Amino acid sequence: MARKSQDGANGALGQFYGYGIQEARFLHHLLRSRPGDTVALECLDDVSGGQNGSKFAEQVKSGLAHNPISDRSVDLWKTLANWLNGRRSGKIPAGTQFVLYVAQPYQGKIAQQLSDSVTRQDAHAAIAAIRKEFWGDAPNFDKRASVPETLAKHVDIVLSARENALVDIIQAFTLEQGIGAPYDEIRQEIACAPVGAENVEQILHQLTGWIRTTVFDRIEKRNPAVVSRDEFHEEYLAVVRKVDRSDTTLPSRATPPTPEAVQAEFLLEQMYLRQLHIIGAEQDVLYDAINTFLMAATDRTEWAKRGYIHRDSLVEYEAALKRAWTAKKMAVKVQMRGKPPEDFGAVLLASCLEASVPLQGKTVSTHFTPGSFHKLANALTIGWHPDFATLLERPGGIADAA
Incomplete structure (x- = not known):
């Protein structure tokens, strides 16, 4: 029995x-x-x-x-x-x-x-x-x-x-x-959309519950259990807006670089590090620059790949950073009149690294804006020393400046 x-x-x-x-x-x-x-x-x-x-x-x-x-x-x-x-x-x-x-x-x-x-x-x-x-x-x-x-x-x-x-x-x-x-297959499908990975599980539960109650409602009313993409998509967007903070915040996909990756940056003598050398930046500033530079690079790649941002937005973002750098440079010029150029550069760097600039209208992680400033410095689009372009374009510029 x-x-x-x-x-x-x-x-x-x-x-x-x-x-x-x-x-x-x-x-x-x-x-x-x-x-x-x-x-x-x-x-x-x-x-x-x-x-x-x-x-x-x-x-x-x-x-x-x-x-x-x-x-x-x-x-x-x-x-x-x-x-x-x-x-x-x-x-x-x-x-x-x-x-x-x-x-x-x-x-x-x-x-x-x-x-x-x-x-x-x-x-x-x-x-x-x-x-x-x-x-x-x-x-x-x-x-x-x-x-x-x-x-x-x-x-x-x-x-x-x-x-x-x-x-x-x-x-x-x-x-x-x-x-x-x-349901793991569905999780993978949801994760392919521009939502924060930490929210996939909650989105799955919300959508599963909606499907079940919608189908029950159709059956109870003696109607076919048919759901249109349009009504589902409306619910899907509502759920995402409710649970996914990536509507207002871009979730970081970056992890701190390994010691080997950090050492490789030093060996490459990247331009953004040379920019810091000519203003006499201390070692901890150099290490922070490497961390933020590499982590910001990872986030740019992952956000674009996952559809979180449009690539054109990165161009607009860097233009906004350059405008911020120009405005801060003017303010520092008044503030540091008569001071050594290395001090001018240190104040300008600190002011830029404290800036908060949204990307595509969304808040970014604390490493992203500093890392993006260093990206611009690496391309000599901006700099910290008043004469950075002249010093770094001249062969042996760092040694001469030192």
Whole structure:
């Protein structure tokens, strides 16, 4: 009795897991959708809809208990038979793309062969090979009777179908294997968007909850469980604005450089370090300059790659830094009149490094503005010593200045 009860519980959990994967795929398709697309649950198929101008019908397999795409899997052949019947009845429109998604990274020779069949010739060849494997050589098909009944009823529908109808299905068929964790795939999809990595989990939970309540609402009102990309996108943006501080702050992706990286900067005799040498900067100032210079470089690359900022914004940002440097230089000139040029440079440097300049209207990390000033100094766009351009353009300028 206890054994039976446990088996029943495991079966119920397996069903729950299967429905959860359908929900995950539903959300995954919405995240990849474009304006005008729709995604549906349990309409044409487990998940279906219109995306990128074409319709798709997707069968979702959990693969929790067995490999659903093995060559003799009932799941595989039942899926193909259902698609054929759906096309034959008109329930599935012509031109529909067919997807078989299995959550686990399983392999299946026949499923992969069908998915790889790009041309009609490929499809005809695949059908002939599969028919021979299951039924044997025509016209006797002496292997046909040996196929188990539970499998044969689906295999027969597929292999007895009109050749062109089956070729149409195969040409429109794609096999997708997951990584064994569908929600991790969604996390990766969210992380590809311009949101802070620290907020991915909260965004996922918010969107999952919204999908569930929206689908329940549709079902309770006897409406199809269909969600448009536009209504989903509106919710997605609202969630991001609510939880993601990157709307106002650009999250740093940089870590402090290694001692080897710091030493390499000294060995390269970078121009921004030479700028500091000619104003007599102390060692801790040099080390801070290297740290901020390298970390700012990492952030610029990562923010642009992740879509946090537009590359044109960096040009505008550096122009703003140069204007700030020009204004501060004028103020320091009055303040330090009659003082040694090294002192002038030290005050100008300190004033610039304390500046707070937003990038694309957003607050940046404390190392980014100083590091960006050093980037400009490295290109001799700005400098700290009043005569930096002359001193550093002359061969041996540092030694002469010293």
